[in-house]
Amino acid sequence: MGEGFNFDDSIEGIWDKLGEWMDSLILSLPNFLLAILVFSLFVLGAKYFGKILHKVLRFKVRQDSIREITIKIIKVVIVAIGFFVALGLLNLDKVLTSVLAGAGVVGLAIGLALQGTLNNTFSGILLSFLPEIQIGDWIENNGYAGRVIEINLRSIVIREADNNYVVIPNSQVIDAPFKNFSRTSRSRVMVNCGVAYNSDLEMVKRITIQTVSELYPQKGNEEVEFMYNEFGDSSINFVVRFWTEVTSNRDILLARSAAIIAMKKVYDQNNINIPFPIRTLEFNNSLNIQKPISGENEL
Incomplete structure (x- = not known):
């Protein structure tokens, strides 16, 4: 043992x-x-x-x-x-x-x-070397619009106009179309409007082009374009297109606002009416309160 x-x-x-x-x-x-x-x-x-x-x-x-x-x-x-x-x-x-x-x-x-994470990582490397999108650019992507603040190995960070930050995964930016406002120094701005049916359409076109051209001088082959596009319910509608220096959505809004103010002033000076929808209610059958209702005397 x-x-x-x-x-x-x-x-x-x-x-x-x-x-x-x-x-x-x-x-x-x-x-x-x-x-x-x-x-x-x-x-x-x-x-x-x-x-x-x-x-x-x-x-x-x-x-x-x-x-x-x-x-x-x-x-x-x-x-x-x-x-x-x-x-x-x-x-x-x-x-x-x-x-x-x-x-x-x-x-x-x-x-x-970690397929998704690795996909975002490689997408981040591609975005970093992609000349079409850089830090500081104003872009629209996946329903969001803002200025690019950061591009890292996982996501792209943009700051919207309301100063809130949006983090978008790199793979979604790569796979989805995005619009970059900052890659071109000049862009075309469009303003839609309408004038009354009794307006002199030739005069409206002439003074509108003149007003917008003085406000935003065109360069090279650029020109202010004026085109009537439809007979509306209460107006003949048109679109004005012109070129100006814009690199963000805010610049487009400011340019459109200035053009609208200038057009309204010149229309007022020339007695050109910009109509608005009016609803008219007609009562053809008037009610006679003195006439007795049928069957009232039988009670």
């Missing part, structure tokens, strides 16, 4: 094991502190290198989104290098090799689980 359990020997074995771990920790402490110091230096280096790179790229690259995404990627790469160097100082090369060997399987699993 074997010997019974010896409690003292077990305690002694535990203490021996703890002593070995303590000796190993003491021996590894300098490398551990050095690894922390090296990793911290890489993190600080990435931060300051990003600032220097931002100053350099500011004169080399005009597009803000390209500068920001480039700086973010380089900072992540520097921090990752520092992490691997720190693992090497801790003599964890074998562990690192095992981690990298299993990274393929883990990466596949993560990729399947």
